[in-house]
Amino acid sequence: MIYADNAATTRLSATALAAMLPYLTEQYGNPSSLYTLGQTAATALAQARETVARCLHCRPEEIVFTSGGSEADNQAILSAARWGKRQGKTHIISTAFEHHAVLHTLQKLEKEGFTVTLLDVHADGRITPQQVEAAITQDTCLVTVMYANNEIGTIQPIGEIGAICRARKVPFHTDAVQAAGHLAIDVGAEQIDMLSLSAHKFHGPKGVGALYVRKGVPLLPLIEGGAQERRKRAGTENVAGIVGLAAALQTACDHLEANAAKVTALRDKLIDGLAAIPHAALNGDRDHRLPGNVNVCFEGIEGESLLLLLDDRGICASSGSACTSGSLDPSHVLLAIGRPHEVAHGSLRLSLCEENTEAEVDTMLREIPKVVEYLRNMSPVWRELQKGARDYVIQ
Numbered sequence: 238m239i240y241a242d243n244a245a246t247t248r249l250s251a252t253a254l255a256a257m258l259p260y261l262t263e264q265y266g267n268p269s270s271l272y273t274l275g276q277t278a279a280t281a282l283a284q285a286r287e288t289v290a291r292c293l294h295c296r297p298e299e300i301v302f303t304s305g306g307s308e309a310d311n312q313a314i315l316s317a318a319r320w321g322k323r324q325g326k327t328h329i330i331s332t333a334f335e336h337h338a339v340l341h342t343l344q345k346l347e348k349e350g351f352t353v354t355l356l357d358v359h360a361d362g363r364i365t366p367q368q369v370e371a372a373i374t375q376d377t378c379l380v381t382v383m384y385a386n387n388e389i390g391t392i393q394p395i396g397e398i399g400a401i402c403r404a405r406k407v408p409f410h411t412d413a414v415q416a417a418g419h420l421a422i423d424v425g426a427e428q429i430d431m432l433s434l435s436a437h438k439f440h441g442p443k444g445v446g447a448l449y450v451r452k453g454v455p456l457l458p459l460i461e462g463g464a465q466e467r468r469k470r471a472g473t474e475n476v477a478g479i480v481g482l483a484a485a486l487q488t489a490c491d492h493l494e495a496n497a498a499k500v501t502a503l504r505d506k507l508i509d510g511l512a513a514i515p516h517a518a519l520n521g522d523r524d525h526r527l528p529g530n531v532n533v534c535f536e537g538i539e540g541e542s543l544l545l546l547l548d549d550r551g552i553c554a555s556s557g558s559a560c561t562s563g564s565l566d567p568s569h570v571l572l573a574i575g576r577p578h579e580v581a582h583g584s585l586r587l588s589l590c591e592e593n594t595e596a597e598v599d600t601m602l603r604e605i606p607k608v609v610e611y612l613r614n615m616s617p618v619w620r621e622l623q624k625g626a627r628d629y630v631i632q
């Protein structure tokens with residue numbers, strides 16, 4: 238099997254598993270308990286917090302552990318909105334191609350009377366700092382822009398957006414779930430106020446994430462209860478998960494450059510090979526792009542059929558995001574960069590990690606063109622395109 242869906246989730250690393258095992262077995266104490274068994278767990282929690290803080294270049298007290306990226310996004314946004322409302326500010330700026338954890342939270346706030354400006358994304362899959370600057374008003378209580386997109390992999394100018402928000406005194410949150418463990422992040426240098434990450438996107442376990450909140454930025458709890466996480470997130474801590482998150486992030490940060498170089502080379506080979514297929518086009522900017530992300534549209538085919546045929550050949554890939562496959566709506570990300578519906582339906586995302594090999598890339602480059610041709614030969618749309626009864630969108 239070739240696993241090329243690392244943007245959906247990743248394999249748990251052996252290092253993370255080994256770090257977790259004691260806390261799933263003998264070390265089962267509650268970190269809030271005062272006896273030694275509890276304090277062993279508390280120490281592990283404190284060490285994990287220090288590790289995450291070192292990787293992001295912040296202080297341990299600025300890290301709140303959550304149940305994943307979605308919870309971190311929800312808490313950051315809802316907290317900033319509630320805090321803003323207390324000051325009479327009800328305007329939020331974001332982009333049209335955020336993850337649903339952000340977009341659906343913003344839709345909920347709109348129903349509660351907030352005004353949301355979704356910045357248009359350019360055809361290259363990026364927004365500009367100037368767009369953010371121009372959208373800020375006296376009423377703005379939050380800017381939330383994702384670090385890197387989960388479908389097309391494009392990386393946003395986060396440091397420049399951070400500088401603008403800091404100068405205008407507007408809190409800035411970034412969903413860095415696709416970036417953490419894959420790109421060098423420095424929350425201080427990039428002037429980020431809040432940042433979400435999730436362990437299972439960098440070989441950690443599922444169901445655990447973290448929210449960085451800069452000291453001095455208020456954070457209201459999403460979940461009420463005990464005094465865990467300095468009263469910012471109630472509930473007995475997922476000790477094993479948090480330890481696994483920290484171990485995986487540490488490994489990722491230790492090997493960041495080497496992994497990026499290896500994965501980028503595989504990615505570029507894949508992009509070049511797939512772009513050579515007639516009437517195929519890369520989605521998103523080629524340079525400002527996550528090392529492992531390949532996303533291509535093929536004219537005249539359905540992404541869903543492509544995925545099923547690739548699965549028959551042992552290739553795990555995705556069309557749009559995992560959250561949207563299963564529905565027939567085309568990806569909001571591809572629509573946001575201006576792909577028409579019929580082309581957005583024919584998209585393929587391959588997301589690689591450092592465990593993928595060149596031999597796997599060669600296999601994919603052998604199999605995918607065959608499958609595309611097979612599907613096109615069965616497609617009435619393709620026949621019309623070939624006869625000239627309809628114009629190609631992708632030349």
Ligand SMILES: *Cc1c(COP(=O)(O)O)cnc(C)c1O
Pocket residue numbers: 244304305306307308310336338383385386387412413414415435436438444445446
């Ligand atoms: C996966 C993902 C999320 C959600 O994270 P979970 O830990 O699965 O809740 C949020 N944002 C982005 C960009 C993602 O890729």
